[in-house]
Amino acid sequence: xxxxxxxxxxxxxxxxxxxxxGYTLVFxxxxxxxxxxxxxFMIGAFIGLLLVTGTCCPVWAAVAGAMIGAGLLGWxxxxxxxxxxxxxxxxxxxxxxxxIGVSIxxxxxxxxxxxxQSVRFPASVEPRFFNLFGTVNISLLQIVILGISxxxxxxxxxxxxxxxxxxxxxxxxxxPEAAGLMGVNVxxxxxxxxxxxxxxxxxxxxxxxxQFNAVSPTMGIAYGLKGLAIIIVGGMGSVAGAxxxxxxxxxxxxxxxxxxxxxxxxxxxFIILIAVLLIKxxxxxxxxxxxxx
Amino acid sequence: MSxxxxxxxxxxxxxxxxxxxxxxxxxxxxxxxxxxxxxxGEIKIGVVATLSGDGADYGVSIKRGLETARDxxxxxxxxxxxxxxxxxxxxxxxxxxxINAVQKLINRDRVLAIIGPTNSGEMFAAGPVADKAGVxxxxxxxxxxxxxxxxxxxxxxxxxxxxxxxITVRKSKEKLGFNRVALLYSSNNDWAVSSxxxxxxxxxxxxxxxxxxxxxxxxxxxxQAQLTRVAAAKPExxxxxxxxxxxxxLLIQARQQGINLPVMGGNGFNDPELIKIAGEAAExxxxxxxxxxGKDDPAVRDFVEEYKKRYHTVPNQFAAQSYDALGIMAxxxxxxxxxxxxxxxxxxxxxxxxxxxxxxxFSFDENGNPLMDAVVLQIAGGTYREVK
Numbered sequence: 001x002x003x004x005x006x007x008x009x010x011x012x013x014x015x016x017x018x019x020x021x022g023y024t025l026v027f028x029x030x031x032x033x034x035x036x037x038x039x040x041f042m043i044g045a046f047i048g049l050l051l052v053t054g055t056c057c058p059v060w061a062a063v064a065g066a067m068i069g070a071g072l073l074g075w076x077x078x079x080x081x082x083x084x085x086x087x088x089x090x091x092x093x094x095x096x097x098x099x100i101g102v103s104i105x106x107x108x109x110x111x112x113x114x115x116x117q118s119v120r121f122p123a124s125v126e127p128r129f130f131n132l133f134g135t136v137n138i139s140l141l142q143i144v145i146l147g148i149s150x151x152x153x154x155x156x157x158x159x160x161x162x163x164x165x166x167x168x169x170x171x172x173x174x175x176p177e178a179a180g181l182m183g184v185n186v187x188x189x190x191x192x193x194x195x196x197x198x199x200x201x202x203x204x205x206x207x208x209x210x211q212f213n214a215v216s217p218t219m220g221i222a223y224g225l226k227g228l229a230i231i232i233v234g235g236m237g238s239v240a241g242a243x244x245x246x247x248x249x250x251x252x253x254x255x256x257x258x259x260x261x262x263x264x265x266x267x268x269x270f271i272i273l274i275a276v277l278l279i280k281x282x283x284x285x286x287x288x289x290x291x292x293x
Numbered sequence: 294m295s296x297x298x299x300x301x302x303x304x305x306x307x308x309x310x311x312x313x314x315x316x317x318x319x320x321x322x323x324x325x326x327x328x329x330x331x332x333x334g335e336i337k338i339g340v341v342a343t344l345s346g347d348g349a350d351y352g353v354s355i356k357r358g359l360e361t362a363r364d365x366x367x368x369x370x371x372x373x374x375x376x377x378x379x380x381x382x383x384x385x386x387x388x389x390x391x392i393n394a395v396q397k398l399i400n401r402d403r404v405l406a407i408i409g410p411t412n413s414g415e416m417f418a419a420g421p422v423a424d425k426a427g428v429x430x431x432x433x434x435x436x437x438x439x440x441x442x443x444x445x446x447x448x449x450x451x452x453x454x455x456x457x458x459x460i461t462v463r464k465s466k467e468k469l470g471f472n473r474v475a476l477l478y479s480s481n482n483d484w485a486v487s488s489x490x491x492x493x494x495x496x497x498x499x500x501x502x503x504x505x506x507x508x509x510x511x512x513x514x515x516x517q518a519q520l521t522r523v524a525a526a527k528p529e530x531x532x533x534x535x536x537x538x539x540x541x542x543l544l545i546q547a548r549q550q551g552i553n554l555p556v557m558g559g560n561g562f563n564d565p566e567l568i569k570i571a572g573e574a575a576e577x578x579x580x581x582x583x584x585x586x587g588k589d590d591p592a593v594r595d596f597v598e599e600y601k602k603r604y605h606t607v608p609n610q611f612a613a614q615s616y617d618a619l620g621i622m623a624x625x626x627x628x629x630x631x632x633x634x635x636x637x638x639x640x641x642x643x644x645x646x647x648x649x650x651x652x653x654x655f656s657f658d659e660n661g662n663p664l665m666d667a668v669v670l671q672i673a674g675g676t677y678r679e680v681k
Contacts, residue, residue, distance in 0.1 A: 001521060001522070001525045004521050005518055005521055008517040008518055008521060009518075011517075012515055012517070117538075117566070117570075118538055118542075118570065119570075120541075120545065120570050120571075120572070122572075129551060137550075137551070139549060139550070141549065208514075211515075212514040212515055212542060212546070213542055213545045213546070213570075214514040214538075214542050219514070222512075253515075253518075254515075254517065254518040255518075257509075257518035257519060258518045258519075258521065258522055261508065262480065262507070262508045262509050262510065262513075262518075262519065263480055263481075263508065263510070
């Protein structure tokens, strides 16, 4: 049963990692915390839901549609709430507040359109099970969720390491002024970072919707807080840290429920996170010193 | 320094305003508010219900049930020629609002009696206020322990879960014959914890072993860890005490994990929303209820038809219980002098015996709680059906 619980924890953790990767990408490149990320995640879940129930679409198309929709939303967010502030050279707190504003707006909008009730995904993946090593039953749904999340994070990692855009992103993350002087279009690179982060969030929304069948306008809040905790523990700006932190938090939560009791879930999970920070204050994959603006 | 001063002035203005407002509220009439109604006009009954915010569904059903009952009673000539009128207040599901509404109904509208409020918590706050003023207050949806015990003027016609759950367990066991049950409940919701305790006692009484107990919290969406533990304990049935949303998610995830066991539920299962969210996964779930819309009884058929004509939906237990509540009050009003005097009305109400309503045969016990039977329903084909 222990390994069964580990599998449960890792599937939950994989979606946390996906949410956290979005936070970490925006933080790494723009050096701001995007408080609207959790609500973009929620809107992504609703877009996926509409695609699956409304028309045709299989799971992969719902994920792709949610990524496109959430990506567009991320682009709008960058153009309307982040770029104007950046131009005026205001403090780092201003975009924090403006993204909080966007997050409240998106949540109210979703309440208005979809109502406050949770809605469920139709059973789009059959409940089929695979037996591993005789003791662990992993469901097809769990495999789909683990597979899609890890594939997306891996794709992000490759994009950052191998492509021109990735190089530009890393250059802007290192030093935007210098990157600009070298001919990198800093504004578009920052927009690209927010769009990619939002697309990851949208995909995570669909996967969480599939996994727990609860899509509601307030679903982002808990995931947003977890995502923030994960990037701090994983190391701000590190994609590998987001994955490690996400899986750690997911496993810690599930094992706490299984072996200690559900009321201690958050307490145990966060004690572990604090312990990690005490040992390594910059986070698992964090560098000791961040970039100095 | 100047900032401090400004804050001080601001605070003192706020304070004096607050004083003015409270003084204004309490001055026009003392507690009790004098005699109710005019001697000959309409008989005014106050209603406090959650008509907006979370739980608005409940309040709207209650209002509809009451209005259907009012029109039926008035259409049949009223009470000795006098018509009943309802003065309806929204409590937003908030304890303080419920107290304010009760005070307004007693002091300003001078109602004879009050129906509501919707939640047990609101009743625990507002019930004592009405009781102290000597005005009957009657809950139609409160299921917690100890409502009638608040005071002599506090009544309810909603059956508490202490009565319903043992019936649910007994009937389910008769039908399905299980001996090992896993209990799951929401541990941060007072009501769910209390009905989980009732489940525990009822199961023990029936000689059923509880092989695993797992908890979660309101608002949780991931129940996989708990369900994995439950599956490992190999129960033959589940007992679940939670609000409909958590209950529905739990049912879906249980089916996803391949747990296909019969499920007994508390009052949270008594909501069509559960079927809407859980869909197929809700099939076969069992729940006790005071109300069954498909009952073979002419009074029930008439009520369901009338209600459907007015609101284009089948009445739920909240509508049915409030429909009966006004019927019970109307019965008490027929007693000599009860329509003009709050104390006499209280005595007439307490004396109600074997009232035949749409929720069955009804009497009050010595504390003002209901004495009546519950039916056990099973979800089949996306709707509730009575278990015989």
